[in-house]
Amino acid sequence: MVGSSLGGFLSGSILAGTPLLYATLGEVISERAGMINLGLEGVMLMGAVVGFSTTVNTGNAVLGVFAAALAGALFNMVFGFLVIGRRANQLASGLALMFCGVGLSALLGATYIGSQIKGLNEIRIPFLSDIPAIGTILFHYDILVYLVVPMAILVWWALFYTRWGLSLRAVGENPAAAFAAGKNPYLLQYQALFIAGLLGGIAGADLSLAVARTWAEWMTAGRGFVAVALVIFSKWHPLRAIAGALLFGGAIALQLQMQARGLPVSPFLLDMLPYLLSLGVLAVWGGARRHTVPASLGQVFQGTE
Amino acid sequence: MDKKGSSIASAFLVILISLVTVLIFNFTGWASAQPKLKVGILHIGSTADAGYNQAHAEGVQAMKRNLPTVELIEVENVPEGADAERVMENMIRQGAKLIIPASFGYLDPALRVAKKYPDVKFEHPGGYKLAPNLGTYWASTPEAFYLMGIAAGKTTKTNKLGYVVALPISFFLANVNAFHLGAQSVNPKVETRVVFTGTFLDPGKEATAANALLDQGIDVLGVIVDSPITVVQAAEKRAAFSVGYHYIGVQKFAPKGWISGIAFTWGELYTRFAKQVMGGTWKSEALLGNLASDYLTVAPFGPAVPADAIKLVNVKKQEFISGKLNVFQGPIKDNKGVERVKAGEAFPVANVGKMDWLVEGIIGQAK
Numbered sequence: 001m002v003g004s005s006l007g008g009f010l011s012g013s014i015l016a017g018t019p020l021l022y023a024t025l026g027e028v029i030s031e032r033a034g035m036i037n038l039g040l041e042g043v044m045l046m047g048a049v050v051g052f053s054t055t056v057n058t059g060n061a062v063l064g065v066f067a068a069a070l071a072g073a074l075f076n077m078v079f080g081f082l083v084i085g086r087r088a089n090q091l092a093s094g095l096a097l098m099f100c101g102v103g104l105s106a107l108l109g110a111t112y113i114g115s116q117i118k119g120l121n122e123i124r125i126p127f128l129s130d131i132p133a134i135g136t137i138l139f140h141y142d143i144l145v146y147l148v149v150p151m152a153i154l155v156w157w158a159l160f161y162t163r164w165g166l167s168l169r170a171v172g173e174n175p176a177a178a179f180a181a182g183k184n185p186y187l188l189q190y191q192a193l194f195i196a197g198l199l200g201g202i203a204g205a206d207l208s209l210a211v212a213r214t215w216a217e218w219m220t221a222g223r224g225f226v227a228v229a230l231v232i233f234s235k236w237h238p239l240r241a242i243a244g245a246l247l248f249g250g251a252i253a254l255q256l257q258m259q260a261r262g263l264p265v266s267p268f269l270l271d272m273l274p275y276l277l278s279l280g281v282l283a284v285w286g287g288a289r290r291h292t293v294p295a296s297l298g299q300v301f302q303g304t305e
Numbered sequence: 306m307d308k309k310g311s312s313i314a315s316a317f318l319v320i321l322i323s324l325v326t327v328l329i330f331n332f333t334g335w336a337s338a339q340p341k342l343k344v345g346i347l348h349i350g351s352t353a354d355a356g357y358n359q360a361h362a363e364g365v366q367a368m369k370r371n372l373p374t375v376e377l378i379e380v381e382n383v384p385e386g387a388d389a390e391r392v393m394e395n396m397i398r399q400g401a402k403l404i405i406p407a408s409f410g411y412l413d414p415a416l417r418v419a420k421k422y423p424d425v426k427f428e429h430p431g432g433y434k435l436a437p438n439l440g441t442y443w444a445s446t447p448e449a450f451y452l453m454g455i456a457a458g459k460t461t462k463t464n465k466l467g468y469v470v471a472l473p474i475s476f477f478l479a480n481v482n483a484f485h486l487g488a489q490s491v492n493p494k495v496e497t498r499v500v501f502t503g504t505f506l507d508p509g510k511e512a513t514a515a516n517a518l519l520d521q522g523i524d525v526l527g528v529i530v531d532s533p534i535t536v537v538q539a540a541e542k543r544a545a546f547s548v549g550y551h552y553i554g555v556q557k558f559a560p561k562g563w564i565s566g567i568a569f570t571w572g573e574l575y576t577r578f579a580k581q582v583m584g585g586t587w588k589s590e591a592l593l594g595n596l597a598s599d600y601l602t603v604a605p606f607g608p609a610v611p612a613d614a615i616k617l618v619n620v621k622k623q624e625f626i627s628g629k630l631n632v633f634q635g636p637i638k639d640n641k642g643v644e645r646v647k648a649g650e651a652f653p654v655a656n657v658g659k660m661d662w663l664v665e666g667i668i669g670q671a672k
Contacts, residue, residue: 008520012513019509106382113353114534116558212508214534217351217382221507253513259500260467260517262668267473267501 009250009257014145017249019044019206021148023227024234024241025155026072026199031231032159033192034172034296038094039079040200041224042101047072047204049109052215056112061120065144065205072201073194075101080193084186087300098224106217119213120144142210144202149242151199156238168192172294175301185301203227233281235292251277341374342403342583344575345396347383349408350506354532355558356551360569361407361430363552364600367572368579375579385410393418397425403582404428405575415439426582435589442574444594444601446476447483447632447654448625449567452596452603452618453548454487456564457525458495459614460546461488466497466525467518469536471505473671477529479657482664483632484527484548489666491617498523499669508535515539525564533566534558546609553604563607565618574600593655597626638665 023040030037037043051068055061078100082093120142128139159165168188170178175185207223208215226248234240251274258270344365352362362379369375378396383389389411393404397418404427406415412432419427419439427439435441457466466488468481485497498521500514515526515536527548528536533555540547541559549555549566556563574592581587594601603622606615624630633652639645639662646652652660663671 008517012516012520015516016509016513110351110353110381113351114355114359207509212512212535213538214508214532216354216506216508216532218506219508221504221509223509252510253517256500256502256510256514256517257520259669260498260514260521262498264670266672267503267670268672271501271503 009253011141012253012257013246013250014141015211015249016252017245017247018145018148019203019211020223020227020230020249021152021241021245022144022199022203022206023224024230024245025152025238026196026203027227027231028234028236028238028241029155029159029168029192029199030196031236031297032172032294033168033189034175034294034299034301035079035083035189035193036090036094036228036298037076037079037097037193037196038091038225038228039076039097039101040094040196040227041220041222042098042105043072043075043197043200044204044207044220044224045101045105045218046075047201048208048219049105049112049204049215050201051205052115052117052208053108053112055117055119055209056115059118061118061209062143064209065120065202068201068205068209069198070201072199072204073197076193076197076200077190080190083300084189084193087302090298090300102218109215109217112215113217115215117209117213120210142206144206144210152238152242159238164188164191169294171301172296175296179301189301200224229278233278236294237292247277247281248274342372342579343376343378343396343399343401344368344403344405344579345378345393345399345401346380346405346407347389347392347411348379348381349385349410350382350531352379352381354552355534355555356530356532358407358531359554360552361405361571364569364571364575365405368575371572371576372579383408383411386414389414390418394421397422402426403579405430405578426578426587428578435591437589440587440589440591442592442594444569444598445654445657446567446601447479447657448596448622449601449603450480450483451487451490451625451632452622453527453565453567454484454489455491455618455621456606456610456614457484457527457546457548458488458490458492459617460564460610461492461495461525463522463524464492464494464496465521465523466495466527467515467521467523468497468499468527468529469511469514469518470499470501470529471531472503473501475658475660478663478671479654479660480529481527481667481669482660485664485667486632486637487621491614495666497667497669499663499667501669502530505531508532511535512539516543519543519545537563546607549604553602556605556607560607562609564610565606566604568602568604569600570602571600574598595625596622639663639671640665640667640669 047068050071051064054067055064079097082088083090122140125139167183171185171188230244234244255270255273346365348358350358352358380392383392409431415427415429419436429441431443432441470477488495502510502514512535525546526540533549537547537559541562546562546564547559548564553568631651635646635650636648637646
């Protein structure tokens with residue numbers, strides 16, 4: 001029983017943390033390019049609804065994931081047009097994008113509420129999934145769970161070990177210098193937002209196609225904002241984001257597991273656990289963050305004339 | 306034409322077109338035959354949620370089938386507060402004479418609008434306040450949950466039952482208590498675990514909560530949130546049984562593991578409201594139905610429920626209706642060991658609003 005409880009807690013953390021990690025990775029890329037996108041919640045919702053409706057119509061959840069990624073990316077281009085094309089304030093544009101995503105996804109999803117889908121298939125890892133207790137709980141996930149850590153490594157590699165990543169980070173630090181070095185800051189920022197949108201869309205699809213297997217209005221329930229906070233928490237680093245997402249997903253899973261196990265703690269108190277944990281970690285790590293913020297985060301690059 | 310001139314001209318054109326449109330609409334509306342009654346209903350969520358909202362929506366649709374002269378104004382996703390007031394006033398301007406603000410949180414907005422329009426009647430579900438033109442209606446559910454407990458207690462193989470519940474409020478605690486007492490009456494070994502998600506709608510969290518319960522070896526999962534789809538599907542996926550709530554058509558989400566559910570079937574009640582308003586016999590009252598009412602229904606049973614359980618549920622249902630059986634018949638201890646109902650006494654179902662404890666045998670925290 002102890003083994004299966006631990007397994008249940010781990011599997012709950014992983015399932016709750018996966019959509020958070022995809023969204024956080026997307027936001028890391030966009031913030032590394034100097035743009036803070038509070039509209040991530042809306043991007044996730046667009047991914048969730050387009051992924052779900054595509055799956056209902058085609059019966060193919062993998063196709064749903066691709067459609068969701070594309071929808072998230074295209075929706076993020078609206079943000080790009082506002083903050084890059086029209087040089088609008090990023091915080092205001094992000095909030096507008098969030099509310100637009102909430103409304104648009106509700107409109108698109110209205111006819112799909114109550115639809116049934118099969119969702120993403122579980123893939124069992126041979127041998128490992130046959131280990132009693134732990135194996136049966138830990139090694140049968142959908143494809144998005146298995147891909148999320150490789151995705152974090154890929155993002156890390158792309159940001160820190162490619163010329164493109166260097167240019168992208170240069171834009172986030174000092175766009176004028178990047179421009180002087182022959183880079184096109186606008187193009188790089190659009191690219192960053194497109195990839196961030198792909199990842200945000202996948203995060204939403206994970207929620208609607210794998211975790212809940214249903215569509216409901218505003219089903220992200222604040223996870224987009226949690227992801228924005230996790231970016232700060234992970235100091236704009238894709239690999240630290242893995243720990244952040246697991247920790248936060250773990251806190252959600254832990255409080256529900258503790259209730260199911262009958263621990264004598266008030267459910268109201270347990271509901272605060274994820275946020276108390278975040279506060280605690282931020283309080284401990286707070287001081288060291290100053291040097292890691294992309295220097296031009298949130299600022300509008302006005303050109304060099 | 307210069308730029309400024311053309312924009313002024315186009316602005317005039319827009320105003321002219323909208324004026325004409327408004328006039329035409331008003332004129333045709335005035336000229337066409339007046340319907341006997343316009344009914345306005347506000348929903349807090351989507352009417353396809355297979356839950357709370359769909360039950361109300363199908364209720365007014367049934368009313369419309371019964372009374373073809375009734376015209377319906379239906380608005381989904383209305384936030385509680387000032388928005389709800391505006392929607393209600395808009396419905397009244399369109400001629401609605403009966404308004405159903407179908408969410409608990411619409412009570413205060415509805416009372417404010419009701420005061421302004423004394424000739425319009427309001428029926429509010431599950432409220433606790435009345436006005437001369439605002440009545441309230443609901444059905445007492447603990448008896449029905451007790452019956453679900455009987456079915457679950459007879460169907461379970463692990464003797465472990467679970468409930469995913471939005472918040473630990475008294476009515477929900479009473480329902481889970483009744484469910485457990487029903488299960489215990491046929492299966493003394495049974496235990497019930499309850500997990501509160503802290504919100505009425507977060508499918509991701511509901512799935513995590515359902516899995517947390519299933520990890521504890523539970524094989525019957527019940528649910529009290531706005532939309533039961535996520536939890537019922539999670540149970541079905543892991544080959545557990547499920548018990549529904551609110552809407553009668555949840556079985557399709559769990560064809561194998563479905564036990565039964567408690568459903569609100571508002572159609573006949575809404576038909577009566579509409580007839581009363583049309584006939585001028587409507588009066589403000591607080592209706593509280595029970596298993597004898599046509600608006601509280603035990604949903605069809607699934608294939609997994611043994612025949613003797615179905616038979617027993619029907620017997621006990623009649624005993625509740627005739628008043629022979631009480632849900633909260635003493636002695637009852639809570640799960641902290643405190644005696645809550647003395648032997649020979651019964652906790653009145655009408656008082657469940659004061660219930661802030663969980664009965665012995667339930668694993669969970671009431672506050």
